[in-house]
Amino acid sequence: MQTLSLLQIAPTVAEFFRVYLNSQASPVEQILAFAYSRKPVPKVMVLVVIDSLDYRFYTDFADDLRDIHELVRLDGLLFECETVSRHTTPAIGSILTGLKPEVHGILTNDDVGKSKIKSILEILDEEGQKTAVAIETKGAEPLWGRISYVFAVDDREDIFEYDELIKTHTISVLKKQDLRLAFSHLRAIDRFAHRGRDLSVAAKVTDENIMAIANAVGERKGLLLICGDHEAHLMDRKGSHGSVTVPLIVCCP
Numbered sequence: 084m085q086t087l088s089l090l091q092i093a094p095t096v097a098e099f100f101r102v103y104l105n106s107q108a109s110p111v112e113q114i115l116a117f118a119y120s121r122k123p124v125p126k127v128m129v130l131v132v133i134d135s136l137d138y139r140f141y142t143d144f145a146d147d148l149r150d151i152h153e154l155v156r157l158d159g160l161l162f163e164c165e166t167v168s169r170h171t172t173p174a175i176g177s178i179l180t181g182l183k184p185e186v187h188g189i190l191t192n193d194d195v196g197k198s199k200i201k202s203i204l205e206i207l208d209e210e211g212q213k214t215a216v217a218i219e220t221k222g223a224e225p226l227w228g229r230i231s232y233v234f235a236v237d238d239r240e241d242i243f244e245y246d247e248l249i250k251t252h253t254i255s256v257l258k259k260q261d262l263r264l265a266f267s268h269l270r271a272i273d274r275f276a277h278r279g280r281d282l283s284v285a286a287k288v289t290d291e292n293i294m295a296i297a298n299a300v301g302e303r304k305g306l307l308l309i310c311g312d313h314e315a316h317l318m319d320r321k322g323s324h325g326s327v328t329v330p331l332i333v334c335c336p
């Protein structure tokens with residue numbers, strides 16, 4: 084399997100929608116060929132980041148993530164992507180800009196909204212191709228008025244309730260016929276990892292949420308991209324060496 088970088092996602096999206104993005108990373112030709120080979124060619128794309136879904140987690144919890152694995156098996160692409168950070172905010176900044184964290188400068192929550200660099204969401208929306216986010220309130224606030232559809236979900240103790248809201252907003256915005264790209268972020272696995280709770284439970288719930296989103300993407304004959312953001316911070320997995328990869332799944336559900 085070809086190893087990519089998370090930096091290649093934004094350039095691939097930009098190339099697909101034919102907008103200019105300033106990134107050194109190259110678009111993934113296989114993904115573009117996959118998308119363009121569909122009939123009709125998808126008009127809408129949904130990118131879901133599953134927090135802390137690294138490649139090892141994806142394979143170790145394959146039973147709990149079986150519907151996601153099935154999306155790949157039926158008609159999908161699976162890649163391993165090198166990560167760019169051990170933390171969520173800089174990683175998502177890189178996924179959405181195609182730039183390394185030291186270049187986009189969004190390292191903590193306080194930096195969100197201060198970066199002069201535009202995300203692929205803002206670039207597309209400025210070009211009249213409407214975009215949406217369903218993310219945590221602090222990340223969403225800077226995007227108010229800058230992209231067409233912003234769904235802010237307050238952080239909370241009940242992370243399943245949080246993910247449920249993210250899922251519901253993602254599905255509802257897919258009803259907008261002018262939508263071209265939606266981005267959302269599911270967090271249950273990351274929360275359970277940090278709290279030392281049963282990861283199998285979080286993986287199963289995440290699998291269900293992805294399938295609900297996949298069904299909605301399927302109804303729109305859209306393209307679904309699913310990826311992780313960084314390595315899982317697991318208590319019993321200290322001392323992992325070498326480069327960590329996360330899965331990137333591309334499918335037309």
Ligand SMILES: [Zn+2]
Nearest residue numbers: 134135171312
């Ligand atoms: Zn994260």
